[in-house]
Structures are given as C-alpha cells and as structure tokens.
Amino acid sequence: MSPCLRQLILLTQSMGRAPCCDKANVKRGPWSPEEDKQLKEFIERHGTGGNWIALPQKAGLRRCGKSCRLRWLNYLRPNIKLGDFNEDEDRIICGLVAAIGSRWSIIAAHFPGRTDNDIKNYWNTKLKKKLLGLTTKHTKKPQQLSLLLPSTLSSVAAPAVADLEGIPIPRCPLSSFTSLGHQNGGLVRFEEFQCDGMYGTGEASWVSSLYHC
DNA sequence: AAGCCTGGCAACCGCACGATG
DNA sequence: ACATCGTGCGGTTGCCAGGCT
Structure with missing residues (x-):
C-alpha cells in the first residue's frame, strides 16, 4: 500500500467511519x-x-x-417468491407486527421465499393503510385494540382480547402469550410470546402508537 | 394531450453488533 | 480489553408508472 493511500485512509478514518466502498x-x-x-x-x-x-x-x-x-x-437468490400477498399472509404479518413491531427479518423468516424488504414495503405501502382505514371506519379513538386488526382475525383469536392493567390488548391471533408484562409510558411490552411456532421476546410499540392516536 | 400528483418499489444509508486479530 | 472489519438490519429516499385533472 502506497504511503499516500495509507494517509488517505487514516484521514478518512479520523473523520468518522470509513465508507464500505x-x-x-x-x-x-x-x-x-x-x-x-x-x-x-x-x-x-x-x-x-x-x-x-x-x-x-x-x-x-x-x-x-x-x-x-x-x-x-x-x-x-433461488426460490424467491414475488408477487401479491394472500389473506393468510396479511393475517400473519398483522399478528407479528402487533406482537413484535417492525422486526422485518424475524417476520420474513416466517415466509419462505419472502424477503424482509418485500414485507417491509408491503406493510408500509398497503397493509398499514388497509389497517388504518379499518380503524378510522370504526372509531377515531378505538376503545379496544382488537379493532385495529382485520376482522378475520377475531375468528382465529380465542379470546381476542386480554385485559392488561385496565387496557384491552389484543392477543396475537396465532400466539399464546406466556406472560404479559407491564405498561410503561404507553409502550406495551410482551416479555415473552409464542407466535406461529416462534418464541422470543418483543414489544408492541406499533400497537401502542396506534392506540394513542 | 399535457402536466401534475400519488403510490409502489428498488435501492441506498447509516447504525449496531458480532467476529477476529 | 480494545480496535477494526464485515455483515445484517431497519429507516429513508428517489425514481417511475399510472391515475387524475
């Protein structure tokens, strides 16, 4: 490596993180x-x-x-699944976003062939609007978070709503929450959840932000 | 027909984290 | 223990096609 190049690298590094290319x-x-x-x-x-x-x-x-x-x-890469999402996929995405928030890589892991970018774009451009349209159709300030989820979910959820410190929280239709945590500054945290075979921890910031709008 | 607006999507950016020396 | 590097991730941007006026 030439002294000039080395000096340039050192200079760029001193100004912050070196660019990847x-x-x-x-x-x-x-x-x-x-x-x-x-x-x-x-x-x-x-x-x-x-x-x-x-x-x-x-x-x-x-x-x-x-x-x-x-x-x-x-x-x-092989086996990429392109094209529209079906109702089942919509339902699962809604449930997972409600349960863990915008953890797109984790959510994508539930859909073989789908990518996190694909799901993220789909959520941001279509699904979110679909859901928000649903909420404004029902009420400006929903009393129950279950209203934020597509009506098809309620048939799967049993029970659809779990009460947490006086605030009704929807259960992820495909999950059984093994324990529900505290409500902290409007943020509902699920200490543990089990969702469609996945098990881990997460928080439903999306749910709380919609609830308070 | 032309210009403007909007929505969808591909791609980029920057931060966080883990691996490695 | 620390510095460096490469990777993964989520948020954001910008382009383009299609719809609208």
Missing part, C-alpha cells in the same frame, strides 16, 4: 440484466466466499458489496 468508483442505481446475470453466475459458481466486500471485484462488477448482497438476497 469507494463511492466515486462504484455504479449506483438500478441493476441492469447484464449485472444481474454476472452476479448470479458468479455466486452460483463460486458462492459468496463469505466476503461481500471482495465479491464485486472478483465478479468483475463495479458495485458496492452491500449493493450486491442486497440484490442477491432480495431478487436473485
């Missing part, structure tokens, strides 16, 4: 079919090699490693 020398924006083909063929032949930063250079792509990773994970 040289932005001036990488292509940005939409991927062309040729780039897709190049990346796909390289990974199918050699794998990722456990190093996304080095991959674009090896593959002969003028792209940032992060960009390659995103492109591969979201669009190029």
Whole structure:
C-alpha cells in the first residue's frame, strides 16, 4: 500500500467511519440484466466466499458489496417468491407486527421465499393503510385494540382480547402469550410470546402508537 | 394531450453488533 | 480489553408508472 493511500485512509478514518466502498468508483442505481446475470453466475459458481466486500471485484462488477448482497438476497437468490400477498399472509404479518413491531427479518423468516424488504414495503405501502382505514371506519379513538386488526382475525383469536392493567390488548391471533408484562409510558411490552411456532421476546410499540392516536 | 400528483418499489444509508486479530 | 472489519438490519429516499385533472 502506497504511503499516500495509507494517509488517505487514516484521514478518512479520523473523520468518522470509513465508507464500505469507494463511492466515486462504484455504479449506483438500478441493476441492469447484464449485472444481474454476472452476479448470479458468479455466486452460483463460486458462492459468496463469505466476503461481500471482495465479491464485486472478483465478479468483475463495479458495485458496492452491500449493493450486491442486497440484490442477491432480495431478487436473485433461488426460490424467491414475488408477487401479491394472500389473506393468510396479511393475517400473519398483522399478528407479528402487533406482537413484535417492525422486526422485518424475524417476520420474513416466517415466509419462505419472502424477503424482509418485500414485507417491509408491503406493510408500509398497503397493509398499514388497509389497517388504518379499518380503524378510522370504526372509531377515531378505538376503545379496544382488537379493532385495529382485520376482522378475520377475531375468528382465529380465542379470546381476542386480554385485559392488561385496565387496557384491552389484543392477543396475537396465532400466539399464546406466556406472560404479559407491564405498561410503561404507553409502550406495551410482551416479555415473552409464542407466535406461529416462534418464541422470543418483543414489544408492541406499533400497537401502542396506534392506540394513542 | 399535457402536466401534475400519488403510490409502489428498488435501492441506498447509516447504525449496531458480532467476529477476529 | 480494545480496535477494526464485515455483515445484517431497519429507516429513508428517489425514481417511475399510472391515475387524475
């Protein structure tokens, strides 16, 4: 490494975190079919090699490693499921968002072939509006959080509403909460939950924010 | 037909975290 | 124990197509 280059690296590091790639020398924006083909063929032949930063250079792509990773994970890898979400998927996403919030990677893990980005976009552009439309149709300030969930959920939930410190909290229709925690500054925290085979901890900040609007 | 507006989605950004030396 | 690096994640941005006026 030349002294000049080393000095430049040290200088950039002293100004904060070093960028993951040289932005001036990488292509940005939409991927062309040729780039897709190049990346796909390289990974199918050699794998990722456990190093996304080095991959674009090896593959002969003028792209940032992060960009390659995103492109591969979201669009190029095998068994990607594209297209519309069905009612069942809507229902499960609603339940999981209510239970754990915007943990898209965890939510995506419940849908083989779906990506976190896909689910996040779907939630932000369609599902959220669908749900909000539902709430304003019922009442401006819902008395029961169960109103925030699609009506189809109530048939699955049994019981649909669990009372927590005087505030009705909807149960995730596909879950059984093993214990319910405290209500803290409007944030309802579920210490533990079991949801569609998943088990862990999380908090329903989304539910509380909707409840207080 | 043309310009404007809006919604959807692909991609980027920056932070947090874990692994490694 | 600390610094560095690479990866993963969630939030945000910007482009584009389609609808509306």
